[in-house]
Amino acid sequence: MAAFPIRRYLTPLIHVLMWGLFGLSLLLLNPVLGRFSLPPQFWVKQAVVFGLWIAAFYLTAHISVPRLLLRGHVGWFVLAILGTAAAVLLLAELVESWLNLQQLMEQNFRPRGSGGGLRNELGGFRPRPRRFDMMSLLTTLLVLGISTSIAAVQKWQADAQRRQELEQQKVNSELSFLKAQINPHFFFNTLNNIYALTVLDTGAAQQAIHTLSRMMRYVLYETTVETTQLSKELAFVQDYVTLMKLRLTERVRVELEWPAPVREVPVAPMLLLPYVENAFKHGVSATQPSRILVAVRQPSAQVLELEVRNTLFPASAASLDEGSGIGLVNTRRRLDLLYPGRYTLTVDEATPEGEFRVHLTLQIL
Template sequence: MASFPIRRYLTPLIHVLVWGLFALSLVLLNPLLGRISVPPQFWVKQAFVFALWVGAFYLTAYVSVPRLLFRGHAGWFVVIILLTAAVVMLLSQGMESWLNLQQLMDQHLHAPGSGFRGGGPGRGRSRRFDMMGLLTTLLVLGISTSVAAVQKWQADAQRRQELEQQKVNSELSFLKAQINPHFFFNTLNNIYALTVIDTGAAQQAIHTLSRMMRYVLYDTTAETTLLSKELAFVQDYVALMKLRLTERVRVELTWPEPVRDVPVAPMLLLPYVENAFKHGVSATQPSRIVVAVRQPSAQVLELEVRNTQFPASATSLDEGSGIGLANTRRRLELLYPGRYSLNVDEAAPEGEFRVHLTLHIV
């Protein structure tokens, strides 16, 4: 069963209720109500003036304000507002003359038992009524202008928020698209070199790579993935890299047992690990790579990556580290603003390059 579209009719309903309340307040606050018996023509004229106020309200809100005030024509807007008020007053006086309302009101005011005496109460009442009508007209036009301005401000704020969200989503998609091809480009080169050395190891590498590709294709399309899947992906990557390493390279990988599954951004941890393998491995010298994932609590995730630093290697996260690492810093700013800390130490003890990332998930 389809739900009733409440929000679609909410604004018109609010307008009807507000105008109804306004009309009721004009009737109840009328100084003549209950004091004399007014002719029917009085209420006809009041209804006509009320209709003029409604028309002036929406004319100002949907025509004068958008086409003049919002386009920088403030002077013309003031002129149109004054002309609108003048037209309302002239039509009101014209309706009063056409109904001969002034004479009818004088007759009721001077009728026996009315409580009114004196030579000219009708004329004095008419002047007060005209002034009250003018003030009410200006009040209606002022409220109309204020409502239109507030709605414009809210619409602009919502539009800016939507554009900013679209910009962030587009940038994140672009950054993630850059990271994934960068990783697979390096991995395929490694497998190609491995086929010449060890066919069985190459087959195992292809199997591992296919499992990683399934993760990238199907599990990274959403905004977040489970931490257990992300860690499994990193473990597969490390296992794939170890197939081509010699005994001179010592790789240590630790992760929490058991893993507290929390949502994390996909492909967020890999660039730091990839950077260590890219710049922390030497063909002639002993090297060491340490990847440690910790969970001090369910809301905090820590990643520490250390690798041996060689003089000829550029291990800075901002220079010479490839596309992935440069974009990971930007992804952190977009996905976890104010909820992460990234420390890079290029002169860690034992001649190591150290990266420490602390992420507050919730």
């Protein structure tokens, strides 16, 4: 059974309740109603005036405000408001004259004998048309003011929602573009490594292809969603490190530090890889000893830390800001989009130990 679309009818229901309460308040605030019978023409005139107020409300909300006020024509809008109020009062006076209501009210208030009549019971009360006109004017202006306020607020809310939707679309487009740049960049380097490995060791090349196929499955199925589990992301990074170690010599020492056990938290896919890839790209030498450290820590369930260190070689030293790879530049942009105000990225281009160090802290939840 289909659910009742309550949101579809919520706004009309609110308007019906608002006008119902407004009409009820007019009845309760009248000092005469409920104590004395009034001519039917009085109720006809009140119903007409109430309908004029409703028409003026929606005329202002749907025409005057969007076409004049919101387009900067303030002067014309003020004239429209005054013209609408004058039209309501004029039509009310015409209806009252057509119904001959003034004469009927005076007859109803005329004394009946020496001690009776509505006039004597109200202490000499007599209708005051001028005062009634002033009350009608104030009420009309109040209705128009409420209409203007509601229309302006709704326009502001609609604009804010539209801006938020456009910003979200922009973020999604940028993330898709960044992923499209990171993935080919990664596979381009990896295929080059495997090609070099086939010349040296066929068995190791087969193992590398198997590892690469597992990584490709991750890229194909996990990067299509906004987040993935941390354990899958760490397994992907570990596969990459394993693949890189197949072609390294004994001069390169690779150290991995994983949290034990891993606390599952959602992370953006392929967010950690560019920093690890950068270490292998710039921290390995064919002739000199080198060290690469990849450490992932979870100080708490809401915090994820990544530390990557690699030996600094002057000929290949590069910083994240100087474009040491397409992936690194885009990863910084991804951090801005996915974790605004919830990450810290520290880059030390020359530590006392002679290493290039990257330290990333993410506030996951």
